[in-house]
Amino acid sequence: MFALNRKNSTFNFKKADFPKLYDLLSKVDWSEMTNVKEVNAACDFFYNTLECIFEACVPKTSISKISRRSYPVWFDSTIINCLKHKARVLKKFRMYQCQRHLDEFKKLRSQAKFLIAKGYSEYVKSMEDTISHDPRKFWTFIQTKRGKSRIPGTIFVNGEAISDPCIIVNNFADYFKSVYTVSLDNNYSANMTTNNNILLPKISEDDILRQLREL
Structure with missing residues (x-):
């Protein structure tokens, strides 16, 4: 893997023109690498040749900045943008101690809480x-609230800590x-031996x- 001089973009090989790329690669005169005595110079020639071909055949896509902060699943873009705006205003207030920034921060804080x-209520x-036809979303919500799976990471049995999931x-x-407790109802057992049908109330x-x- 080689590094290219592009900070905010990367090659999108999903949309590459592969027939053209293969054709250009087949026409490269690689014999020039044998005339280079230094390994670094040969490596530069190889990488530069590939980059020129990629530039001609592979479109670029911008690299979005990955946020270091994770948000709950019920935070939409409106909430996230409001929180980011609030953080910027708070930073300005701390720098300049301006009353206008403080008032704007308080307004944004109230708006963010609302x-x-x-958003949480709607979620x-x-x-x-959706719980009736897609229970998995319900358990995803529960795990999001707990921040862990349904199986606890550690349990204590007779004072001994156990962390192996299978043992838990x-x-x-x-x-x-x-x-x-197993039912020992004789009448029930007798009915089971004489009748293969189990009667259940209509649900x-x-x-x-x-x-x-009600869960």
């Missing part, structure tokens, strides 16, 4: 609406098995949705 509360509402899951299974779709909303 937008965050509104929760969307999770409630097995300990939960052993615990639920120990507190689970409607409304009953299922109602129970899901």
Whole structure:
């Protein structure tokens, strides 16, 4: 991998003209590299040749700056832009101690709080609406709030810390098995031996949705 002199752009090989690129590569006279005595000079010739071909066949795309700060999933572009604007105004106030900047900062802070509360409320509402047909989004929301998966990283059993996921899951299974009581109803057992059908009460779709909303 070689570094090219471009700070804000990079080659987009997904849109490259590969037939032209292959044709130009096949026409390069690589014998010139054998006449170069220094390794660095030969390396420069090789890289410069490739870059010239890439410039002719591969379009460039801008490199977007990656934000170092991560935001919750319910933060949209309006909220993020408001927070960034608030941070810039606060920086100006700290530099110049201007009352106008302080007033603007307070206004933006209130606006950001309102937008965050509104965005969170709308996100929760969307999770409630989609839980019936897409439960994965609900668990994604729960994991986002907790900042971890549903399986805890460490549990304590009899004072001993356990961090292996397999052992953790097995300990939960052993615990639920120990507190689970098997029904010994003779009438039920008799019915099971004489009838292969299990009678269950009728459950409607409304009953299922109602129970899901109560979770």
